[in-house]
Amino acid sequence: MKKDNKRKRRMRLINIGFLSVITILTITVLFLIIHSFTSSTSASPNRGKHQSADRSKTEVNIHSKDSSIRGINIVTETMDDQRMPFSIQYPKSEFENFNQEVAVYIKSLKKDYQVLNENSSRDTHGRLNVTFETIRHSTGYLSFVLHATKTVSNEDSIMEVRTFHLNPETGIMPTMADVVNHNAENLKRIAKIVRDQIYENTALQNSLIIDSVWQPTEPIWANYRNFALTDDELILYYATGVMTKRQAGPVQIEIPWKDINPYVAKEFQVDHVVERQEKKIALTFDDGPDPHYTEKILKTLEKYDVKATFFMLGNRVQEYPEIARMVADAGHEIGNHSWNHPPLPNLTDEDLHHEVQGTEEAILQATGQHATVFRPPYGAVDQRVRESSKLPVVLWNVDTLDWEHLDPEKLLESIKTDLKENSIVLMHDIHESTAEGLEAVLEFLKSQNYTFVPVSEMENY
DSSP, rough: HHHHHHHHHHHHHHHHEEEEHHHHHHHHHHHHHHHHHHHHHHHHHHHHHHHHHHHHHOEEEEEEESSSSTTTTEEEEEEEOSSOOOEEEEEEOOOHHHHHHHHHHHHHHHEEEEHHHHHHHHTTTEEEEEEEEEEETTOOOEEEEEEEEESSSSSSSSEEEEEEETTTTTTOOHHHHHHHOHHHHHHHHHHHHHHHHHHHHGTTTTBBBBGGGGHHSSOOGGGOSSEEEOOEEOOOEOOOOOOGGGOOEEEEEEEEEEHHHGSSGGGGGOOOOOOOOOOOEEEEEEEETTTTTHHHHHHHHHHOOOEEEEOHHHHHHHHHHHHHHHHTTOEEEEEEOOOOOOGGGGOHHHHHHHHHHHHHHHHHHSSSSSEEEEEEEGOOOOHHHHHSSSBBBBBSSOOOOOOHHHOOOHHHHHHHHHHOOTTTEEEEOOOOOOHHHHHHHHHHHHTTTTEEOGGGTTTTO
């Protein structure tokens, strides 16, 4: 019995001691936790302020203010993030369609900027700056020209230009289709003028990449998305590196309205005093090149210092590429006249494509240059034929019928019958009679003070 009592007392003492140890340990742990929390708080009394400051650096600050134009606000977005800072300024109007179009572009800029920075070295710091200028036209249309510069290192930056257009009173957003009166043929003619001005622009001489000019100036609507309207000229913008060396930056081409008056809508045409100019005439030769008569015609044209236009068949260019090259080297204009001379409206889409594009490829391969004008055989043309080529369709207003009479003397007689200023004369460089009668034609036209030009240099051709 005594042993049992002693055992019970011993167990009670053990339990009490165990509970005491647990209690002490618990109190110690709680003390350490409280002490740790208190120490960390006292060591960083401004921690919350720093976190708030860090967040503010990555927040986008947006400010809006009125511009000098009623209905147009200037919105500025900035972010001071150390790695991806930006400052973006853009217009905002009362019209949601316009605002949405601008917003989509700004969003794409930010996305591209983010991708550029993610792909760059962690040691570099980027910068995105967007500013804009507003250009007014007397119709009430405004052109907003946004200039964006994306910098991903100290030496590497990308510049681009994007334009938006609006009449702030009506909400109308004009496009290039509106400018050219929704006429694709007008755009084709303007494209030729733009291309010529680019080639002749002395400021671009050292940076222009000749082989890169054709594609961005082709007469498709997307190529003429970036433009501005002034009262004196149409301004076109091309992105960095599109047709010039990258370091040259974006390209700006200014086309006076008076130079494109016939090809634009009435509201954009300008009144200008037309000085009395020389009488112009364009000589055109179809169906070549010919190994016998084209070369003789070239010699006669050279003798009288005359430039003409040769509408070539693709199959003959393929057969006589050296003759086609002679025409190009002599400085004459080359046109596309189909591959086999069929009535193009009668063809399937596939055959029409071959007739037109096959000839374009043959001319480019033989001469190293593109055709600049297009003449459908027999003058047979419909909307589908027009759309088959990106070149202006050119017909004629003086037909010599040289293929019918085959008489050198009648060549001049037929021209005299229908001759007038701005005549486009149809001949063929595959007939001996045409080659023989050409000199008399040139003598007469020179005596009448006509100036000879390639057909694309005629007004409203």
